[in-house]
Amino acid sequence: MSFSSGHRYWLPHLSEEENRRLFGRWASPYNHGHNYVLEMTVSGAISPQTGMVINIKELDALLRRRIVDRFDQKSLNDEVDEFAELPPTAENISLVIWRQMLDLPQGTRLESIQLFENERLFVQVSRNNGGYDMTLTRCYEFSASHRLHCPQLSDAENAALFGKCNNPTGHGHNYELEVSVRVSPDPVTGMGVDIGVVDEIVNREVVDRYDHHNLNDDIEEFHGLNPTTEVLTRTIWRRLNGKLPVPLQKVVVKETARNYFEYSGEDE
Ligand SMILES: [Zn+2]
Ligand SMILES: [Zn+2]
Structure with missing residues (x-):
């Protein structure tokens, strides 16, 4: 509605x-x-x-x-x-x-x-133990290129495993990023968090670093890693967790219209 x-x-x-x-x-x-x-x-x-x-x-x-x-x-x-x-x-x-x-x-x-x-902004209230939880989600975009490749495998094995995604000169995506934080509205202002501060931190830690870059070559935290969207999602969680003014709840990365990945720090 x-x-x-x-x-x-x-x-x-x-x-x-x-x-x-x-x-x-x-x-x-x-x-x-x-x-x-x-x-x-x-x-x-x-x-x-x-x-x-x-x-x-x-x-x-x-x-x-x-x-x-x-x-x-x-x-x-x-x-x-x-x-x-x-x-x-x-x-x-x-x-x-x-x-x-x-x-x-x-x-x-x-x-x-x-x-x-x-x-680019939504609030979710969901049932929890007779009470409720509230999260606020902010949406961002960045464009980046990558190549899926495991150095431990042969070229033929990489090609078989990753198909077109193993193209030696890479390919790119318009990634969509959703960052969800746990909030409760301030009794006076009604705001759970200053969204301007969240934007500043997410832009500094993630969007501005990754946008229009090659993840494999340009971005330090992917050196030695295969930059699948699973790894990307977990890396973004790690870059943001503990840096925001309120607790991080979930990171979602949409790679294409057909697949997205979410991470809430399960194996941290
Ligand atoms: Zn308004
Ligand atoms: Zn890709």
């Missing part, structure tokens, strides 16, 4: 100076807007009668009544009660939606919601 809403980061009971100090570059007494996209996952048993977990129409109607009709084409700060005092960050909007949708028809359970503020 989607809805278009306006919002601003500006608390009415604070002075201009305090608002600018709290929200930094995001502070403004004027609205801007987003086309939010909301995904929701529920679980339950398949009904022997209908063959469904829940009737999608019923779920759509609930989402419409509780969220979309109340948020769409509205200024969240001014027209939606929950945000009269609560800054409508993607984190807080997700939490409000999570709480509104917890009560579902008998036998179905809310598992997670994903709220995209734009194509």
Whole structure:
């Protein structure tokens, strides 16, 4: 489902100076807007009668009544009660939606919601031990070339194993990178993390280093490694883990439209 809403980061009971100090570059007494996209996952048993977990129409109607009709084409700060005092960050909007949708028809359970503020930023709230976890994901791109090749194997074995990917002069990809961090919204600002700081670190550690480079030859951390996307994903995790202002949850690298890899530090 989607809805278009306006919002601003500006608390009415604070002075201009305090608002600018709290929200930094995001502070403004004027609205801007987003086309939010909301995904929701529920679980339950398949009904022997209908063959469904829940009737999608019923779920759509609930989402419409509780969220979309109340948020769409509205200024969240001014027209939606929950945000009269609560800054409508993607984190807080997700939490409000999570709480509104917890009560579902008998036998179905809310598992997670994903709220995209734009194509490059989304917040996920997912069930965990009776409570919930929240992650914020930021999306990046870089273009890099590589060659898949194991020096321990013969040229014929490499060619058989990697096919076209073993081409001696390499080939390239437009990689898409998703970095997910664990957040909880600040009680005052509603922000889980300063996204500007995350961008700065990911760009410095990964995107600016790899973009328009040859991974095998130009990038120190791949010397002696076969730069498959599995290795790339784990390498990015290691470069970012511990350097961000909040805990790293997951790194996803999409090599092509047909395959992607994710890593959460399993063998660290
Ligand atoms: Zn915004
Ligand atoms: Zn490749």
